[in-house]
Amino acid sequence: MRGWLFVLPALAVYGVFVLRPLALTAQSSLYRWDGVGPSTWVGADNYVAVVTDPGLRDSLVHALLLVVAFAGGPVLLGLALATALRPGPSLVLVLPQAVPPVAAGLAWSVLLSSTGAVNRALEAVGLHGVARTWLGDSSTALAAVGVIGAWALLGVCTLLLSAGVRRLDPALYEAVRLDGARRWQEFRAVTLPGVRREVGVCVVITSLAALSSFDVVYVTTGGGPGGATSVPALEVFYLAFAEREVGLASALAVVLVVLVLAVIGPVLRWSR
């Protein structure tokens, strides 16, 4: 029983400042409430609103698209780089994980502005037609946010996958090489199965980053233009604190948690 004395302090802080709020979020999601005055029981109405309101539904779709960008880019590129760069890439790659997302967002909005480096590079190679204000154009803004997220996560994924590749037994490669395998076949037969765990980990951390991508969106686009980059994380913030729709914000937050579990659950099972 003495062991509980060790566990209780942490559990108490965690219970009061994480578990209790989590339970209250679930509870508030069933009420209509402005956060100050009395509340009214509305059952599942807020959840119905989350899936029927076009703005909120779009934000959920955007979150899933960001999962594809945040996870897809770093994992695919990371696999390629980990295979190509042996013994491994420079450790400078950890840098984006140390930069505050707010500062990274700011730097990228300068890079991606109408007179920014990205457009200047495009114009330098004659691609004047392609240049645009990437974050201010609703057809590219979400993709631009995806690029920022991929930049932040590429390094850590590459390092992780590279560590996985290094751990593989060289004998395995020799065996397939004796069978006359080319590099691509070698990759499919040995590397990919060998780093399955690492790929799973990368997908999980990148998906989590994509689903709670508040910081970068908040500083780069604020959800605009025209809602093109609205994400649940930002909508929860706006709904609760600007529109005082605490019930609706809570319902969206609960849906976000469900989405997180639905996305990473299968990945964890696959990579085990």
Next chain:
Amino acid sequence: MQRPDLHRARLAVVALALLGIGCAAPGSDLTSTVDGPAVVSEPSCGTEPLTLRARFETGSALAGALADEFTRQHPNVTWDIREEQFDVLTRNAPRVLADDPPDLMRLPQVSDVAGAGLLRDLDGYARWFGWDRLPESQTRPLRVGPGGGPRGEGPLYATGLSTSVTGFFYDEELAARIGVREPTTLAELDDALARAQRAGVTPLAGFNGGATGGLTFPLQSLMGAYGSPEEIDDWTFQRPGARIDTPAGVEAARHLARWLAAGYFDPDLNATDYARMMDRFISGRALFMVNGDWESATLDRRMPGRAGFFLTPPLRAGEPRAAMAGPPSFGIAARAEHPDCAAVFLDWAVSDPVARDLVVRVGGARPLGGAATSSPVEPGSVTAATFAATDEVLAHDTAMDFIANATGSVYARSWTPQLQQLVEGEQTPEGLLARVQADYLDQIGG
């Protein structure tokens, strides 16, 4: 090794959710109403040291200058001033007033917070100081009926430091080069825009990026030309049955869409913020800019002798010209610590000669109340032009409140995204107004 897996985590979430439902409903019946207190003795700041806590708008040098001067005249008063962007200020107003009530707060939009009992009813002060003798058009937007609506009647919840007016600023050098004169009709304005474009100059500097739907400025200017300012105010004040998607409103939105389609704005309009628009206009890269007289002093300083101003021209020459002219308004939190001193400051700002002089010199605006000002305004300056425009709008009673102020969230949630979509060609003028109208009904209905 023991591994708690996802199933357990999920079960725990469900258990916690059930736990939560068993408890009492969130919230309370707390309502703090502060009835218009009759002011029976002279409000003052006393002689004891006190600190006024204030929330001002970023970039408004006037409020800060007035605060400094007030301290010079009342040495026992010091300030704790926080500045925020307009959209942050609007968004945070309810929770700031509820949880961290300042003495003075710049409030673009009063009906939600007044309705929620978060603002002090200023009628008592208004009677004591005689604010009810100010031009009605200047106090109307700041009166709120019971429960938050409609606006335009009921107790006074905020007051301004100056009048204000909006319209078209223009670059006189560029205009002379292109051969453009101040237009007297909307058609002449269209012609001027087309000429600027042919001359290779951006016809209109605008901003519509991020969370700032700056196209509301040109849109409402056009609405004032096509329709009546009273009708627009009815909507902004939440009068029952008022609509924004009127035939005149739709005409105005179509006109704006034509400007967009013609390429009169810079192509990165949706990524341009207010400061960048100012920078482009001041540096002579655009002929026109729709903006307000709060920039007059800045323009006179940064492009002396080069800036001109005219009110949005009407459809037919000679018709009265309307303008957005909401005074930059300040309220006092219901639970403010020093409401009397805050009220003294608000009255002082419009009555003290030095303060009125600051309003002109720093704010570039015409002081509120009183027919004329003793302050020198250089003839030919853009400040002089906006003064004349203010007088014209006051004389014709064609001032209207800003359509972004209709509800607490209509600017951030409806005007801004819808106008950004209009720029992208993803929304039609009709669709834009229909959507804003629907959101608006949703916002005031709830």
Next chain:
Amino acid sequence: MTALLRAGLVAVTVLPLVELFVTALHPPGTYPPGLTWPADPHWSNFGLALRTARVDRALLSGLLVVLATVPAVLVLSAVAGYGLARFPLPGGRAVLGLFAIGLVLPREAIVVPLYQQVRELGLLGTTTGLVLPLIAVHLPFGVVWMRARFASASAELSDCARVDGAGPWAVFRLVHLPLAGDALRSLALLLVVWTWNHLLLALVLVDDPLRRTAAGALGAFQGRWGTDVPLLCAGALLITAPVVVPLLLLRHRFADALLAWTSVRRRR
């Protein structure tokens, strides 16, 4: 070819920081074209950001939040991790399960009631009101991490100590804790970075930007001087440098810690 790839990768990684740096040197109030060295570098922008924008106060506040948060998380995590690893607790697995929820929980899921709760405690806008939730949201990782560390220690250690008559607390403090020093140092490194860079809770719980975390203050500068890009970039660099520069020197440990962090995510 490989060398080129390596160089390209590093270039892309540092590109945004280089852009921040050169933009910060342009005259205040201008809109400089991307990645150009200014004709007349305005080194004074950094001083201007420190003085007029009070970045100095933001840095101090960020430091205070880190100093209050990180040691508390380390102590609570080490103690709780030890308890969960070395005692046969009934319900211990369920407790670990509760902490596991926290590993994947988006902060947005708790931020609204957290605001109400901190308000009820009268701690809105205070460092305490920000630090307590920050400790709590970082505990799941700390506890799971330290538990894994203590679980892998050999059981004979405790047995030997207990034979010598030491109580459970003494065994923990004198035998196991010193051996976990490396894990604690890595944990501390990650916690410093995460706390320094945290935005959401700081934005919601503390209204005054200069009393938030460092990143929280920066979030407000964006709103305040969206007007002045070079000054904004100077401020951003001043706030980024205190973590990025030491971490570049400690990159081996940081990389190891990050990789270990990801594996905790997987193993849980």
